[in-house]
Amino acid sequence: MYNAKNKILTLCFVALCTEASALSVDEYTTALIKAHPYLLQLSLSEEASLIDQQAALTYTDWSVRGSINNSNTSGDHLASRPYSDLNMISYEVLARKNIEQTGGNISLSHSWNRNNRDGLVSGTNAVGVDYSQPLLQNKGGLNDRLGADIAAIEVTTQGLNRAEQSESFVASKTKRLIDLVLAQEKKSIYRQQLNLTVTQLKLVENKLSSGLVERSEVLGELDTKLRAEQQWLQAQQELTMLRQELAAQININTSAMVIEFDLYQQHVITQIDFEVILPQLRAIQQIQLEKQKLLRQRQSQENKLLPSVNVSFGLSAQGEAADYLDGFSNQDQSWRVAVDVSYSLGQNKAKLDLQRSELSLARLNARQREVEMNIKQQVNALVSQVSLLSQMMRTSLEQKQIAENKLREEKIRFENARGQKIWLIGAEKALNMASFAYAQVAASYQKTVVEYRSAIDQLL
Numbered sequence: 037m038y039n040a041k042n043k044i045l046t047l048c049f050v051a052l053c054t055e056a057s058a059l060s061v062d063e064y065t066t067a068l069i070k071a072h073p074y075l076l077q078l079s080l081s082e083e084a085s086l087i088d089q090q091a092a093l094t095y096t097d098w099s100v101r102g103s104i105n106n107s108n109t110s111g112d113h114l115a116s117r118p119y120s121d122l123n124m125i126s127y128e129v130l131a132r133k134n135i136e137q138t139g140g141n142i143s144l145s146h147s148w149n150r151n152n153r154d155g156l157v158s159g160t161n162a163v164g165v166d167y168s169q170p171l172l173q174n175k176g177g178l179n180d181r182l183g184a185d186i187a188a189i190e191v192t193t194q195g196l197n198r199a200e201q202s203e204s205f206v207a208s209k210t211k212r213l214i215d216l217v218l219a220q221e222k223k224s225i226y227r228q229q230l231n232l233t234v235t236q237l238k239l240v241e242n243k244l245s246s247g248l249v250e251r252s253e254v255l256g257e258l259d260t261k262l263r264a265e266q267q268w269l270q271a272q273q274e275l276t277m278l279r280q281e282l283a284a285q286i287n288i289n290t291s292a293m294v295i296e297f298d299l300y301q302q303h304v305i306t307q308i309d310f311e312v313i314l315p316q317l318r319a320i321q322q323i324q325l326e327k328q329k330l331l332r333q334r335q336s337q338e339n340k341l342l343p344s345v346n347v348s349f350g351l352s353a354q355g356e357a358a359d360y361l362d363g364f365s366n367q368d369q370s371w372r373v374a375v376d377v378s379y380s381l382g383q384n385k386a387k388l389d390l391q392r393s394e395l396s397l398a399r400l401n402a403r404q405r406e407v408e409m410n411i412k413q414q415v416n417a418l419v420s421q422v423s424l425l426s427q428m429m430r431t432s433l434e435q436k437q438i439a440e441n442k443l444r445e446e447k448i449r450f451e452n453a454r455g456q457k458i459w460l461i462g463a464e465k466a467l468n469m470a471s472f473a474y475a476q477v478a479a480s481y482q483k484t485v486v487e488y489r490s491a492i493d494q495l496l
Contacts (some may be wrong), residue, residue: 058296065206065496067286074205078198089187092360095180096136102129106467123152139177140169148360157358161367164352171345182336186329193325199496201320207490211483213284217297218479219275226268226473229465233257233264236461300429303485304326305422308415308492314408317493323404330400334393340386343379348372411491418488424483432474439463439470 059067069075088316104127112120128147135141143166150159174180237257242255314320355367380386446463447453489495 046336049282058294058297060302061210062211064295065210065288068206068209069202071286075202078201082194082198085187086190089184089191092184093185095183096134098131098133100129100131103127108269121152121154125150134177134180136177136181138169139174139180140167142167157406158356159358159360160351160354160356161360161364162354164350166348166350168346168348171347173339173344174325178339179336179340185332189325189328189332193322196318196322196325199205200322203490203493204254207251207486207495209282209285210486212278213295213297214299214479214482214486216278216282216295217299218475219271220474221299222472223268223275225468226271227263227467230264230268232461232465236458237261241390285481299475299482301482302426303422305419305488308411308419313492314411315412319405319407319411323400323407327397328402330397331391332391334397337390337393341390346376348374349374385425415491418484418491421484422481423476425484428477429474429481432470432477436467436470436474439467445465
């Protein structure tokens, strides 16, 4: 545990104007989810799966077909024709619908025919309803619903995939935010180092003027100053690039890219019960959904091995009259019942499809075991790494505290004329480097915690 006085709240002011309000990681993440086109694509893919599900259910929609015919025959030259003039008009309307719950289908029909034969007008008007019900193959609409059932599973799959990809994407950007915090620390420390190096160079130059040191020592300090300046410029460039990169992700100005983040916060990592956590992970749930698809397909494949037995019922009424409306009166009724049976000999293709499904299920089971093994290995490794980095943070903090004590002692010695200014500068530089080493370990710790939470689906 760290004392409150030792916990450093790092404010990453990566803006030219210090008046800009700082964003928290949660605020940045929320803006990222809303603005980034990659996450928008994932959302659109999920919406497309919903449309596919609706489209798969259109097989139950009513379908209507109609036809109109008009023909005319006239002339007296053909002896085989018992009439001179014949005009025929007919139309037919047929409506059909598949019943989702039963697998059957119902048809409604209406037809009208009118014949004018040498001035003698006759007509027939007929209506009918037919229903066909499968008894074995496709019983209950099992095969008809296959596409709709698969589409429903795909909707859930796309939702899990969107969440999984979003979390991985956010995890990568969160780690870049931590890099940004560290880059700000690095720039600040290297700037201090450069200032101290310049002061140290001036002290050595004064000693050279007094004949206390050789010129080679001045050249050495000058080289140290140039290297410190180069390090500061590199740190400044790294910080600028990170600011530009992260600001572009949420479509804001670079000057507004200000992040508030506690780089030294400690996190409680609890022991994982894999028997409980594994079934809840999206990676495992996606595999389970793939299994559901294969099992549903296998169910239809097994059903298709059965004979096709369909019983059908029909009712119809027909009347004769020259006038259309009169044809609906004085109609004769009829009914019919039929059984249609068919069976494919051999069933080679259906059996091969079933064998292929069994192999796919076996491969999927093996893949699930592999994914579970990889997750366990990854999580255990991350837990160990978090624990190690936590210990390293404590060690780095102790080293920093030692450097602070040394600096305090050098200040006392210098104020009491028992030390030199250059020794005091050296102690300040050592403290800066100890602070940066502490920040580096802390950044690695925070990024590992992000990876751990992402691995167990607890980042978002």
